[in-house]
Amino acid sequence: MEIMVDKTGSGVRSSFNQAATLDRTVRARGIKSRLFRLAVIILTVISTAPLLFILFYIFRQGIHAINWHFLVNIPRPVGETGGGVANAILGTVLLILVASVVAIPLGILVGIYLSQVVTGRLAYWCRLSVDVLQGIPSIVIGILIYEWVVRPMGSFSSFSGSMTLALMMLPSIIKSTEETLKLVPGSLQEASLALGVPYYRTMMKVIVPAGMSGILAGVILSISRVIGETAPLLFTAFGNPYLNSNIFKPISSLPLLIFNYATSAYADWHQLAWGASMVLIVMILVLNLSTKLIQSRWKAQF
Amino acid sequence: MEGAVLNADGFNAYFGSNQILKDIRLEIRKNQVWAIMGPSGCGKTTFIRCINRMHELTPGARVGGSLTLDGEDIYAMNPVMLRRKVGMVFQRPNPFPTMSIYENVIAGYTLNNIRLTRSKKDEVVESSLKRAALWYEVRSALHQKGTFLSGGQQQRLCIARALAMNPEILLLDEPTSALDPMSTAKVEELLHELKTQYTILIVTHNMQQAARVSDKTAFFFLGEMIEQNDTKTIFTNPKNEKTQNYITGHFG
Numbered sequence: 001m002e003i004m005v006d007k008t009g010s011g012v013r014s015s016f017n018q019a020a021t022l023d024r025t026v027r028a029r030g031i032k033s034r035l036f037r038l039a040v041i042i043l044t045v046i047s048t049a050p051l052l053f054i055l056f057y058i059f060r061q062g063i064h065a066i067n068w069h070f071l072v073n074i075p076r077p078v079g080e081t082g083g084g085v086a087n088a089i090l091g092t093v094l095l096i097l098v099a100s101v102v103a104i105p106l107g108i109l110v111g112i113y114l115s116q117v118v119t120g121r122l123a124y125w126c127r128l129s130v131d132v133l134q135g136i137p138s139i140v141i142g143i144l145i146y147e148w149v150v151r152p153m154g155s156f157s158s159f160s161g162s163m164t165l166a167l168m169m170l171p172s173i174i175k176s177t178e179e180t181l182k183l184v185p186g187s188l189q190e191a192s193l194a195l196g197v198p199y200y201r202t203m204m205k206v207i208v209p210a211g212m213s214g215i216l217a218g219v220i221l222s223i224s225r226v227i228g229e230t231a232p233l234l235f236t237a238f239g240n241p242y243l244n245s246n247i248f249k250p251i252s253s254l255p256l257l258i259f260n261y262a263t264s265a266y267a268d269w270h271q272l273a274w275g276a277s278m279v280l281i282v283m284i285l286v287l288n289l290s291t292k293l294i295q296s297r298w299k300a301q302f
Numbered sequence: 303m304e305g306a307v308l309n310a311d312g313f314n315a316y317f318g319s320n321q322i323l324k325d326i327r328l329e330i331r332k333n334q335v336w337a338i339m340g341p342s343g344c345g346k347t348t349f350i351r352c353i354n355r356m357h358e359l360t361p362g363a364r365v366g367g368s369l370t371l372d373g374e375d376i377y378a379m380n381p382v383m384l385r386r387k388v389g390m391v392f393q394r395p396n397p398f399p400t401m402s403i404y405e406n407v408i409a410g411y412t413l414n415n416i417r418l419t420r421s422k423k424d425e426v427v428e429s430s431l432k433r434a435a436l437w438y439e440v441r442s443a444l445h446q447k448g449t450f451l452s453g454g455q456q457q458r459l460c461i462a463r464a465l466a467m468n469p470e471i472l473l474l475d476e477p478t479s480a481l482d483p484m485s486t487a488k489v490e491e492l493l494h495e496l497k498t499q500y501t502i503l504i505v506t507h508n509m510q511q512a513a514r515v516s517d518k519t520a521f522f523f524l525g526e527m528i529e530q531n532d533t534k535t536i537f538t539n540p541k542n543e544k545t546q547n548y549i550t551g552h553f554g
Contacts, residue, residue, distance in 0.1 A: 187396040191460070194354060195410040195467065196386030205413050209400040300399035301449045 058277050065275025074243055075257075081268055085276045087243050088257040091158070092283075094245065095237060095253055096223055098162035103169040104219055110170075111177020111215070112203055134171035141167050142232025150236055158244070158251035161237025165229060169222040176218020180211040213298035217291045224287040228280060230255035254280045305373060307332050307471055307501045308353065313367040315345070315352050317360065322348045324525045325367070330471070330518075335493065335502045337516035337533065339509060341548070344522040346505045350473045353503070354388040355381040371470060386414070389464030389472045394480045395456035397448035397463070404444040406459055407431060410467040426466050433499075434462035435492045454485020458492065465500075472496070474504040478511065490515050509549060513537050521545045 069084055076083035110126065117123040142164050149160040184207050192202040208215070233239075238250040239260060254276050261273040308330040315323040323345045330336050338346045351357040352365055355376065369376045376384060397406045407427045411418055418426065427444070431437035436458040440451070448459050457477060464472060474493075478486040493515045496502060506512050512519050513533060520530040521542070529542045540546045 185396070187392060187394055188398065190356060190359075190392060191396040191398065191463075192409075192413060193359070194356060194385055194388075194390040194392075195413060195463070196382050196384070197410075197413040198382050201413055201415070206398055206400075210398070212400070301447070 061274040062278025091252040099165035103166040107173025114178040115181035139231040156238035172222040180214030318362040337512035340522035389469035430466040
């Protein structure tokens with residue numbers, strides 16, 4: 001606080017008044033900052049509460065359905081009790097695996113390119129396309145894959161579902177790779193080049209490993225984002241009540257099964273849908289927690 | 303008399319239309335320690351970055367004139383092969399963060415896919431760290447990450463990494479500007495020991511450092527080499543007025 005120079009002659013008195021005012025202001029500020037802190041805490045609790053309610057409700061509904069039988073059996077026909085979601089679990093894992101095989105190398109390579117080339121026409125258009133791709137609704141991607149893959153190949157297939165998911169994973173892998181690698185100091189690249197290491201080996205052996213934790217985190221987050229996709233799989237992977245491991249045949253997935261069974265008229269199937277929801281939520285939780293773990297364990301110190 | 307390890311003859315460097323180095327003439331002989339000093343922006347860093355062709359990594363950079371290493375034109379060589387013969391240490395220590403101390407020292411081999419036997423690796427690591435005066439401080443922690451070391455130790459680790467490749471010439475770009483006085487003293491001491499085996503070129507804007515570590519000094523000013531001579535002569539009896547002003551602290 002600035003103390004004014006007193007020119008009127010009543011120096012002592014006015015400085016005494018000033019001290020009293022100062023005291024009051026400080027107290028008012030203390031109250032304000034306590035109020036602010038309280039508001040922040042309350043709002044945080046309010047915004048976290050829905051998540052906790054959702055988790056609680058799904059676990060309460062789903063936990064009864066989950067047992068070993070549920071995890072290793074396929075659904076029974078209407079009228080028979082029991083049955084499980086093994087087909088959907090296998091389907092989800094297979095869909096994600098094939099999608100990852102396509103999207104991860106491609107995404108990381110594009111991310112490396114964008115992190116290295118800051119200006120230039122190709123980089124500009126590439127960055128723009130990635131942003132736009134990120135914003136395309138998943139159902140639109142699904143219908144494109146239906147036109148491009150399902151129709152030419154003549155049938156719904158796990159493969160076409162994976163392509164849909166791969167397209168949806170690409171933008172977040174590219175973005176996270178680009179952003180992570182931009183944070184790797186240029187001095188590391190110079191150190192490697194100065195040792196006579198060719199450019200591509202410098203990228204693959206020095207720069208990418210230095211950003212590995214961020215890249216992996218991006219990859220896992222992109223998986224947890226698409227693992228719950230339903231709409232685009234309706235007309236690509238299609239769903240399958242039987243166990244299938246052939247990627248050129250229709251396949252089930254957890255979200256597809258939840259969609260089909262939750263909208264059916266049978267209480268037994270509703271129970272299966274709750275159980276499947278819980279399995280899906282647990283998968284996503286595990287993926288998210290492993291991201292945190294990777295970020296804290298593998299972080300490179302520059 | 304032996305031929306020059308490094309010979310610059312009318313060497314020029316540019317960024318776009320901006321000429322950074324003008325007609326540099328310099329002859330560096332084996333086992334000499336050369337200091338290049340001058341105020342900021344005089345082109346001294348650009349000059350040593352031209353020697354291992356790091357200069358050309360910046361878009362718009364060009365060079366002209368002749369620069370040879372052991373009689374071979376540097377700009378006719380493959381830059382990757384050239385850089386294996388020219389070691390470089392940077393202003394800020396830059397050990398590889400994903401590698402241990404051990405791996406950092408032999409990084410020049412592993413990154414270049416040069417296979418060494420286990421015992422040969424151990425030998426290279428030990429001798430390089432000894433030459434960099436770091437062995438006794440880190441020999442019990444060889445498999446810890448290099449980034450856990452102090453700044454001065456990291457810089458000596460970077461020197462060890464460069465020495466492991468047995469370079470023809472070692473370039474140091476203000477190697478102590480990011481270090482505290484104690485670490486600086488250690489690095490300078492190290493340079494004294496290294497000059498029996500290596501040809502060294504050190505860039506510095508610290509005159510005392512140039513005076514302490516080098517046999518020969520070149521003074522750069524605004525992209526031109528103003529004067530070069532024995533370090534003692536330069537500091538006691540500079541011929542050029544600009545050199546004299548710089549040394550006596552009138553500018554820079």
